[in-house]
Amino acid sequence: MKKRKIVVGITGASGAPYAKRLLEVLRTREDVELGVCLSATAPEVWALECGGNLREEIAPLPIWGMRDYNAPFASGSAGWHAMAILPCSMGTCARVAHGISDTLLTRAADVMIKERRPLVIVPRETPLSVIHLENLTTLARAGATIMPAMPSFYGKTKTLEQAIDTIVGRVLDHLGVEHDLLRRWGDPDLRVSKEERS
Template sequence: MSRKKKIVVGITGASGAPYARRLLSYLSARVRGAGDVEVGVCLSATAPEVWALECGGDLREAIDLPVYGMRDYKAPFASGSAGWDAMAIVPCSMGTCARVAHGISDTLLTRAADVMIKERRTLVVVPRETPLSVIHLENLTALARVGATILPAMPSFYGKPEGVDQLLDTVVGRVLDHLGLEHDLVKRWGPSEQETSGVKKEGRS
């Protein structure tokens, strides 16, 4: 069997906790099912508060994957030599974007992102804010320049999602794509969707 893919999920205090909940529930099922991934979770100080508001309940109790302490710099993915493959920050606040863009590794979450960047591994940032100021855009640009994938929490509608969960999956599915994990969470844009929608050609993101 090939080596398990090691994935870090960071959750911050931006709105969008349901995206994180959906991603973690998918990954947790995959850890227990196919068993081809290992997952570590890290949180910002504000993440539990926003989770409680948006999802209800205690974030740590809701997650059945290893959650590391905010300042646990001995966590495996705090070091490049441990060889973790990829990280997604879902959702990512503008504060965390700014800190990561400027190399401020003051928590395990920002340190883990810093490690992904320095090791030239996969970092997927799912920012959530509106509108975006020039400061936000410049920080996101700085992250894109060092190789991070900026994947905004912008759901799509062309797959005709039925309900909030399917809408969340239009973003979570793209996060999984960029983490390099095959999945069937979303309908792929292709000839059948084009026929039913009346659109003739060109892809969709």
């Protein structure tokens, strides 16, 4: 079986539960080879929002060091298929948008852009300044998919976990990984009755 090679970048923006859920799904897939890279502040925010030690929680997944350019996804010739940065801080957005490959995470994103492979950016900040919006626009023009962490509720979402899955499911869609995390628009069970509309 040929595996789909996917990089997950985790930054110190709020939103670590999204990353935790994405890793939970991907690490169980036999058809996915997974690499993980972190920003300097990702472990601190993970501890605050998810509890525990990030590195210990996702072991034995390989977590590459911030400057470990021996990581396979640091080069386009290695043929990694896709990357998601989730959550993505505005600082990381700015560096990637302007080609500043100062860490393995930003280098991996740069590789995805130059190789024209899927790069999913899940920004987590509010409100967004003009600077943020311009950097996100630059990334979109370069081919990245900008997917803000904005849960949907038309699937009759009732729990925080279900809300998280509406984002993680859409990220998986754009990484090319099949899943059943969310209810799709057009699902007969989601049709609104005349009574509910009135």
